[in-house]
Amino acid sequence: MEKKRRISESPVEDPATGKKIQLKDLRICIDRLKQYPLRRKRQRSPDENPAGPVHGVRQSSPTCIFFLSSGACAVGTFTGTALLRMRRMSQSFVISLHYIRRMCSRAVPVNVPTAHAPEDAEEKITIKEIETNKQIGRDEDQKQYPLRRKRPRSPEQSPAGGKEKVREDAKTSQYLDIENYSLIKELGEGNFGKVVLASYKIKNQLTAIKIIEKQREEDFKYVRREASVLQMASRCPFLCRAMATFQTKSLILLALEYVNGGTLENIIEDRGRLSNKQVLFYASELVVGIQFLHENGIVHRDLKPENILVDEQGHVKIGDFGLVCTGMYGANTRCDYYGTPGYTAPQVLLEEPYDAGADWWSFGVILYEMATNRLPFSPKGNLKQQVESIINREPEYPDSLSTKLRDLIKQLLKKKANQRLGVNGNIRDHPFFSTVDWSNVEKRTLKPPIKPSHESATGFNRKYISFPKEDPSETRMLKGFDYVDPSWLE
Known part of the structure; x- marks a missing residue:
């Protein structure tokens, strides 16, 4: 009895296709290969070929085994479009028998009979079965992968789908002109x-x-x-x-x-101090917009009433993203100075590391301005004077402010960014927003308190x-x- 040699149980790679071949499939290939010898076409000489030598055309193709998704096995020589179709239909791989023969010479799988094993132990496969399997492959291929039409050379020759794409591209290009x-x-x-x-x-x-x-x-x-x-x-x-x-x-x-409803700045200029109810409405919608930006790693860096648009119904929209910074996730910070005097956080003015807390400071300034019709810190003077004004003094809170709104503004205008509401805690949980149904805010179903005049x-x-x-x-x-x-x- 010939001594059996084992080969690795891990998948091997077919160098012809780059696909992984499971050992169990390789054993089946080797088993069937014994009943289906490799055939080679005799190479014709240029003199024997009536049309002469055809350069760039392969004169013979390797025999291949294809395992189809239906469980059928197609064995034979495939070329051209037939080969491409069989490759698409194969369940997991396409194997060149040249490669399988080399594998046979190196090792014998443990479940394949050796040379001294009884002949009836081997699986029999006839030429008729081979031709039947090849026909099964062709039939399945015709059903699942019909022949594709050649790409048309002009829109007139294009099938209906192609014409739709041409029309869609033409329509899109109109907006880009x-x-x-x-x-x-x-x-x-x-x-x-x-x-x-x-x-x-x-x-x-x-x-x-x-x-x-x-x-x-x-x-x-x-x-x-x-x-x-x-x-x-x-x-x-x-x-x-x-x-x-x-x-x-x-x-x-x-x-x-x-x-076309103007800006929040226009509303403040026209109406002066806004009521607690009006501030609550605009603040709620701004919170949703600001949090969306921050959840996507975006810091606006230039929030101010001038950049908050109002639509024809009275809902707000944050605009002007020319100074945004992106990728602001986790502990990521920036140190460059951008923004508008009067609305800029102290960390930004000093070019110290800052994150989304810079936007929450600006939001606090906007709330203060809506409720008082003035800024909490003077934007006048040079950069040094602005920083000193912010660090060395506190805003004046008029008696007209509600207790909850006053506390909210104080939490947003904390000097230290890590203590600022929005960075330290969820702003939606503040008592000022206790009456807000956030699902209705996000759906824009709340009725705006002010109907803007259309521009x-x-x-x-x-x-x-x-x-x-x-x-x-x-x-x-x-x-x-x-x-x-x-x-x-x-």
Whole structure:
């Protein structure tokens, strides 16, 4: 009796396909290989080939075994599209028998009979079974993997699905064409660019376009950040979102949803001090928006009433993400100075490490301003005087403030960031919000206390009726920047 040698029980890799082959499957292949010898085609000489030598075409193919998902086994020589179909249909691998023969010469699996074993111990497989299995493979292939049509060379030759894709791409490209927008009037200046009211001509739909000129390449990272946050904002109703972002050779354009109810700054200027009920409404919606940003690792760094928009119903939307910093998870901090005097946390002014607590400080300033119509700390003077004002004095709290609101503001304006509410504790649990149903806030079902007056699109300034001229020498393009909000395509 010939001595049996064992091979490793771990899977081996077929060098022809790179796929892992389980040992049990390899044993079956070796077993069946004994009944199906490898066939090679005789190589014709150039003289024997009527058409002459065909360069780049393989003259013979290896015999292969395919294990199909149905359990059938197809054995034979496959070429061209037939080979590709069989590879797709194989359950776990496609094996070249050249490789199996090499494995046979190295080791004999323990469950395969040796040369001295009785012949009836081996599994018999006939040529008829082989041909039957090959036909089973062809039938299954025809059902599951019908022949694919060649890619059409023109839209006219395209099947229905292709035409739909062409139409969809053409529709999307319309929103990314600067010629399809007409400017109406300037709305204001944002970080890195001006914001202009525009009309999308095809739908006659208003949008606010932020126009940024490609000047300094180091500003591109801020623009990319702002665009990514604007796209993410579609998941939160209290953030201003982008309808489209696109570019020309010398301009970057952010087409934003047009929020025509003015800003929180306008409301404070028109009404003066807001009531406790009004402050509670705006504060609740702002908390949801700020927490959404922080949960996604985003710190706004420039929260102020001017950057809080109000829609036509009276709900708020946080806007202007030009100074955001991203990736602010866990213990990550920043040390650079950004923001607006009067709303900036002391850590930011001193360029000390700060995190999301900087936004909660700004939120506390906004609450104080809504309730008193003034800032808690004077923004006047140089940087040193502003820091001294914040560190060395406390805000004055008028008697008109409720006890709960006064305590909330004090918790938000803590000098030490790690003691500040929002960083230290969940702000939603503060007694000031005890009557708030947060699920209704998130659904925007609460009735706004103030109905804003709609801003008119007429009376535009002729100075802003055209886009800045293109610079033909500018060739820098932001890769992967173009975007259209799916809701705008409906």
